[in-house]
Amino acid sequence: MASKEEVFASGKDIINQLAVIIRTAAIHDPGNIAVATAVDKFVGLMNPLIASQGELVLELGGEFFYINETRIRYSMEYLPNFDFIIREFRKRGLGSIVFRSA
Numbered sequence: 001m002a003s004k005e006e007v008f009a010s011g012k013d014i015i016n017q018l019a020v021i022i023r024t025a026a027i028h029d030p031g032n033i034a035v036a037t038a039v040d041k042f043v044g045l046m047n048p049l050i051a052s053q054g055e056l057v058l059e060l061g062g063e064f065f066y067i068n069e070t071r072i073r074y075s076m077e078y079l080p081n082f083d084f085i086i087r088e089f090r091k092r093g094l095g096s097i098v099f100r101s102a
Contacts, residue, residue: 010045011072015058015065017042019081022088050101059096060089 021038028035049056049068059066063086066072074082089095 010049011065011067011070012074012078014042014045014049014056014067015072015074015085016078016081017045018058019084023084046099050099054100056099057096058099060086060094 017038021035021042024032024038025035046056053068055068057066057068059069064071065082065085
C-alpha cells in the first residue's frame, strides 16, 4: 500500500501531467508522438499507485485536489497547470476521476 508521502510525492506530477495531456491533445492529433509521449508518462506515474492501492481517485474539493483522500500541495511552478485542471473539472461538472487497473 502506498503511503501518504508516496501519494503526495507523485500526486503533483500526476495532476501536472494530466494538464499536459489535455493541452497537447487540444493542439495535436491523438496519434501525434507528443500526445503519446505525454500519455505514456502519465501512465508511468499512475501505475505504481494503482498497483499498490487498487485505484487512483483524483478529486477536486474546493480549490484543492486530493488523490485517494490525500490533499496534494503544489509549488508555484505547477500553479498554471493546477488552475487549468480546476477550470476543466468545473467546466465539465466533474468532482472526481477514478483510474483502475484493467
